Amino acid sequence: xxxxxxxxxxxxxxxxxxxxxxxxxxxxxxxxxxxxxxxxxxxxxxxxxxxxxxxxxxxxxxxxxxxxxxxxxxxxxxxxxxxxxxxxxxxxxxxxxxxxxxxxxxxxxxxxxxxxxxxxxxxxxxxxxx
Numbered sequence: 001x002x003x004x005x006x007x008x009x010x011x012x013x014x015x016x017x018x019x020x021x022x023x024x025x026x027x028x029x030x031x032x033x034x035x036x037x038x039x040x041x042x043x044x045x046x047x048x049x050x051x052x053x054x055x056x057x058x059x060x061x062x063x064x065x066x067x068x069x070x071x072x073x074x075x076x077x078x079x080x081x082x083x084x085x086x087x088x089x090x091x092x093x094x095x096x097x098x099x100x101x102x103x104x105x106x107x108x109x110x111x112x113x114x115x116x117x118x119x120x121x122x123x124x125x126x127x128x129x130x
Contacts, residue, residue: 012053056114065119071106
């Protein structure tokens, strides 16, 4: 029934202005509209609503992620924009915080200003080729 329906992704924030600075200026997502309740972005053709809430219920796992052609290059660019990448005990991550999964995917995690865990994933193979 929903196979052809466009997906809308949601992330919570307690401060729309602060989250806008991050999603528009740091991640450089295209801002589509602002309402008193949410900022809406185009994330590679998917609608992303950053929704205002009283309290963000932080999750210890990824809530939003992007598939990128080169995790290391993308992480490097985001680090230049002030993003700090997470480190997880028990995972061998390189200097940039990138972990290579057993299947070859290269993954890095970071948080938005509300502590939502976001990720970058590069598919196995040269330059993200599947």
